Structures are given as C-alpha cells and as structure tokens.
Amino acid sequence: MKADTRPFKLPAARLESALGDAKPPYSDSEALIEANRCLYCFDAPCITACPTGIDIPSFIKKIATGNLRGSARTIFASNMMGISTARVCPVEELCVGACVYNGLNGQPIQIGRLQRYATTKALEQEAASSRPLFTAARDRGKRVALVGAGPASLACAAYLALEGVTPVIFEKSDLPGGLNTTGVAPYKFNTEDSLQEIEWLLGLGIELRTGVTVGADPSLLSLVESHDAVFLGVGLGADHTLGLPGEDGPGVWGATDLIRAIKNRPGFKIPADVGTVLVVGGGNTSIDIARELAMLGVASVTLVYRRTEREMSAYAHELSGARRYGVRLRERLRPVKILRDGERVTGLRMSDLASASEVDLACDWVVLAIGQAKITSGLVPEIQFDDHGRVRVDPKTRRTQHPKIFAGGDCINGGQEVVNAAADGREAAFAMLKDWGVRPALAPTAPPAAMTAPLPAAANEMTGGT
Ligand SMILES: Cc1cc2nc3c(=O)[nH]c(=O)nc-3n(C[C@H](O)[C@H](O)[C@H](O)COP(=O)(O)OP(=O)(O)OC[C@H]3O[C@@H](n4cnc5c(N)ncnc54)[C@H](O)[C@@H]3O)c2cc1C
Ligand code: SF4
Secondary structure (H helix, E strand, C coil), X not given: CEECCXXXXXXXXXHHHHCCCCCCCCCHHHHHHHHHHCCCCCCCHHHHHCCCCCCHHHHHHHHHCCCHHHHHHHHHHHCCCHHHHHHHCCCCCCHHHHCHHHXXXXXXXXXXXXXXXXXHHHXXXXXXXXXXXXXXXXXXXXXXXXXXXXXXXXXXXXXXXXXXXEEEEEECCCCCCCHHHHCCCCCCCCHHHHHHHHHHHHCCCCEEEECCCCCCCCCHHHHHHHCCEEEECCCCCCECCCCCCCCCCCCEEEHHHHHHHHXXXXXXXXXXXXXXXXXXXXXXXXXXXXHHHHHCCCCEEEEECCCCHHHCCCCHXXXXXXXXXXXXXXXXXXXXXEEEECCEEEEEEEEECCCCEEXXXXXXXXXXXXXXXXXXXXXXXXXXXXXXXXXXXXXXXXXXXXXXXXXXXXXXXXXXXXHHHHHHHHHHHHHHHHHCCCCCCCCCCXXXXXXXXXXXXXXXXXXXXX
16 A cells, blocks of 8 residues: 555656647636626526536636636635636536526626636635645544545545644555546546646545555454545446457457557557457447547547437537547448458448448558446445436535445446546535534535436447447
C-alpha cells in the first residue's frame, strides 16, 4: 500500500499530448465580454439544468465584477469537481443547452468556458497568495473510508474534509482520478490537468492510498468496522465483449482500454499499418474513441451501430464533432464474426439488419464500445443491486441498505457524467454530516440534487443487447 504519492509521476511520451485543447481557455478580455452578455435571469434555467445546481448567474456576475475568488467559491460550494466539470460536462445538453439565449436566436452563454476561467484564475491567485480559498473546520474525530479515487469519492471526500472529517481514499490504480484520468477524451481534459485538480483537492485535507484494491485485503467489512462511514465510488468494470468468433487476439480492443493506452501508456503508438478501424457501439464512448483515432491520423474510422442514428444514446453534438474529423457512421449492422488472416484482423462480418443479409467490412482494428461491466462482487450482503446491476441507494442520501455504507457515481447510475458523480458525492457527504449533527458551512444555494428515478439509460453505453 502506497500512501499519498504526490506529485504524481506521469509516464513520458504519452500519445494524448498529440491532441490539442478543443475549447482553449478564455483570455481576460474574452471572459469579461462573455460574462457581461449574461442576463442574470431570475429563475435561471441554466441552474436547474445543472445536476449540482451551481448558482451560474451569480458566478458569472462575479467574473464581470472582477471577483474571481468569489466566483470560484460559488462554483465549488455546489460542485467540488468544478475544475474538471468546466471542461468535461456536456454543457450543450445541460446548462448551455438551457440558456435563455437559445430561445432568443442568440448565442448561448459559454458557461463551461467561464467556469474554467474562474476556477483556473482563482487557483492561480490562491497559489500566488497566502489566502486559501477554503479553510477546514476543526477536527471532529470522525474518519470515512472511500473506495475508488474517481470524481464521486473525490467530491465526497472534499466536502467531508472541509467539515473537519478525515477522509481516507483507497484506490486500486497508481494514479487517482478514475475516468477523469484514464477515460475522458484528451482534447477535453488531459491526464496532467486531472492530476492537478486532484492535488488541489487533496490539499483540502484528504488522505489517499493508491495501489490498494478493496475486496480481499482490506475487505469492505473491515473498513466499515474501522471507520465511521464508508463511501463506494468504484465506478464500472471492464469493457463488455461480444463473445464472437475471432474476438480474442490482437487487433480487437475494448474502448476504455484503448483510450487508457492513448492517455497514459508510455510510448504507445497507433501502428502505421492500422489505416482502417471499425468502432462498434452507439454511445458517447464510441464517439470519443472514433474521434480520437481520426485525430491521431487513422485514415478511415467508421462507427457501426445496430440501430439507426436517431436511436443512438450518444449526444448529437458529439457525433457531429466526430464527423468533422471524417468519422463515418454505418447503421443497422450487427457484428457476427471477426475475420482474421492468421493473427491479423482483416475485417468484421456483420448482419445487415436492413437487408437481412451478411456484409464484410475490411479493417485493421475493431474497437468494442458496448458498455462496461457492473461491479457486483466483493461487497457486503446488505448491499443490494437493481435489475441493471446498479448499487441500490436512497435517492436523497445515497445510503445503501447498510446504514454506514453510501455509494455514488457510475456504480449507482450505470454510467452517466462526472457532474452526476460529483452531485452524488456531495449528497452522501451531507447525509453523513447530518447523521453526526454537523451543518455544513459550505452549503450550495440550490436544493440538494435528488436522483431521478427510474434512472435514464447510461449515455456511455450502447443501450440494450447487441
Ligand atoms: C471513455 C469515457 C469517456 C467519458 N467522457 C466523459 C466526458 O467527456 N464528460 C463527462 O462528464 N463524463 C464522461 N464520462 C463518464 C465519467 O467519466 C464517469 O461518469 C465518472 O468518471 C464516474 O465517476 P466515478 O467516481 O463514479 O467512477 P470512476 O471515474 O470510474 O472511478 C472509480 C475508481 O474506483 C477505482 N476502484 C474500482 N474498484 C476498486 C476497488 N475495489 N478498490 C479500490 N479502488 C477501486 C477505479 O480504479 C477508479 O479509479 C466518460 C466515461 C467513459 C468510459
Ligand atoms: S440562462 Fe443564460 S443568460 Fe440566463 S442566467 Fe443562465 S447563462 Fe445567464
């Protein structure tokens, strides 16, 4: 077990550094102009559209008046993952999509970019001064164990730390951050930036132990016994496979494995003889990997989906973004066999659902982006799962059936967004604090985000069977 190994060491020469920033940061004047366009709406729809309910008009007003520290505090009060969510949130579907300017035929306010500006500048000011943005309350003598160092646990731990509770995060990987570090497309948020955010969060008073898989040793039960509460932020498991003939062997990738290699594997390159890639799936992960491959110079990248474009769970703005890099879509095709010449992949045989015939498409690699497994073992008997393998929690408190165990993020929603994980972490922290009679000083302005029930299908998965 390795205790907190800051600063984190990244492997050199990572392929993700070849991918630039899709939405570069605002300059001071750009931010001021954009902030001054905001109408500071009463009952602002942008707030309601945010799963963490950030007081958006208020943080934008503070940018317009030069109060960047106040602006960042407003953001973090509702969302301690305000640095990453500024970059990774699908704002087109959330706050920006709800901005009143959309109904006025105007350009909606670029809320994510303003959030990035405020948080970046405030952290720079904090580093240059001796005035921390936040000061933790006195030690309350409580310890909480958090399993997994993804956005859900990090958000939960940050709120606890600020209230004088000691959070201890156990992470199986050597690098913390979960999918923010290993999965999010590098042109949105790269590994370095994710680790910088985590260093800032840990500075609030969070203990981190990397290289520890909670399960056998330590067991979840032992953590429950030795801590005042436990938070499960374990996310999802390995990429799903299709079980097709020819699937095992080189040239067939799980999407998250390939994305992780692009982001973090030292010296990883796309071989020069890989010119055609087929990506199977219809969710956001399939779009991300297809666009990354196209941006990295793969000549032909095609998404193959078993239904129609209209039925894809991926966001339309993500698909059109990928199309700008030449990614194509073939609809109503269901894979039946990976074709190989010896070890080498040569194509994918598919059932064409429109014509009820079979079609072979030539390719060098096949990438499977058909969802990730749910983690359903190594837990305690009290923890229940729903029919989709998601950990069951109380929708307000995120408490499981075990009174001391809470859960949040992808393991309870099946795979949504970083902002949902951040909201879950916050609500679990507030519920624990309530149990101990602590009223959080840092309370968000909007009412707590209750989970919607039943949960929508996970946006990152290809919904339904193949
Ligand atoms: C390819 C991909 C791209 C995505 N892109 C975006 C995006 O652009 N924008 C967006 O908002 N969302 C995106 N998402 C979704 C988002 O990343 C997740 O919703 C979010 O990271 C979930 O946070 P989490 O904390 O629940 O889980 P995770 O981020 O998965 O973190 C879970 C952590 O728990 C650790 N862990 C698991 N089991 C154990 C154990 N037994 N012991 C110790 N540690 C353990 C894991 O190693 C991991 O670090 C993407 C998802 C994928 C797959
Ligand atoms: S809806 Fe748009 S204009 Fe109104 S407060 Fe929100 S960001 Fe500003």
